[in-house]
Amino acid sequence: DADVTQTPRNRITKTGKRIMLECSQTKGHDRMYWYRQDPGLGLRLIYYSFDVKDINKGEISDGYSVSRQAQAKFSLSLESAIPNQTALYFCATSDLNPRGGTLYTQYFGPGTRLTVL
Amino acid sequence: SQQGEEDPQALSIQEGENATMNCSYKTSINNLQWYRQNSGRGLVHLILIRSNEREKHSGRLRVTLDTSKKSSSLLITASRAADTASYFCATDGLSNTGKLIFGQGTTLQVKP
Numbered sequence: 515d516a517d518v519t520q521t522p523r524n525r526i527t528k529t530g531k532r533i534m535l536e537c538s539q540t541k542g543h544d545r546m547y548w549y550r551q552d553p554g555l556g557l558r559l560i561y562y563s564f565d566v567k568d569i570n571k572g573e574i575s576d577g578y579s580v581s582r583q584a585q586a587k588f589s590l591s592l593e594s595a596i597p598n599q600t601a602l603y604f605c606a607t608s609d610l611n612p613r614g615g616t617l618y619t620q621y622f623g624p625g626t627r628l629t630v631l
Numbered sequence: 632s633q634q635g636e637e638d639p640q641a642l643s644i645q646e647g648e649n650a651t652m653n654c655s656y657k658t659s660i661n662n663l664q665w666y667r668q669n670s671g672r673g674l675v676h677l678i679l680i681r682s683n684e685r686e687k688h689s690g691r692l693r694v695t696l697d698t699s700k701k702s703s704s705l706l707i708t709a710s711r712a713a714d715t716a717s718y719f720c721a722t723d724g725l726s727n728t729g730k731l732i733f734g735q736g737t738t739l740q741v742k743p
Contacts, residue, residue, distance in 0.1 A: 518673070545729045547729075547730075549733075554735065555735055556719060556733035556734050556735045556736055557674070557719070557733040558733075559730060559732075562728070562729075562730060564728070564729075570728075572730075602671065604673055604674070606673075606674075608729045618723065618729040618731065619664065619676045619679060620666075620674075620676065620721075620729075620731060621676070622673035622674045622675070623673050624672055624673045625671065625672060625673055627671070
């Protein structure tokens with residue numbers, strides 16, 4: 515089974531609808547991230563969470579909200595979807611390097627392709 | 632703004648040839664990572680190089696880091712059709728938060 519899963523994998527919705535994207539992980543990591551990817555651009559960070567009580571905005575958080583329901587679950591919501599939120603969305607997790615230090619490899623889910631009409 | 636800028640944006644080579652991708656970044660770092668993304672799928676970590684390292688190898692991958700020039704390169708030797716993917720560099724910008732800043736990526740096509 516995959517360590518980081520995302521649901522749904524594909525979603526088509528209409529402008530103004532509320533959408534929730536879900537992410538679950540079995541890696542036992544504390545840190546979780548939501549990114550969006552647009553053609554020709556890299557990944558841009560939307561929100562990140564260090565634990566259930568610690569949630570932080572990334573560089574493009576406007577129009578999005580998140581919920582960390584448990585260590586293993588991190589959901590991204592679009593309160594009122596708009597067409598320019600059409601993108602590929604990725605969830606990722608990371609943890610401290612077991613040898614210590616500041617080495618943060620991230621582990622990605624398979625992505626959710628969202629289309630807002 | 633993006634921390635990493637990658638060059639070239641696209642690269643097409645024949646199977647068996649070597650592929651070199653470059654990444655430049657703007658701020659000091661603790662480490663730099665390279666990730667691979669097959670079309671429309673999640674990124675997969677390839678290799679990490681610390682700021683005090685100059686070169687690192689992993690199988691057919693060779694990564695170099697020049698902190699004075701704020702640049703890194705990824706060399707894939709003896710490329711295979713299965714290496715066709717997008718490759719991204721990511722830096723931590725001296726952050727201890729685990730946040731990474733990704734470049735725009737290089738799309739590599741390896742022709743059989």
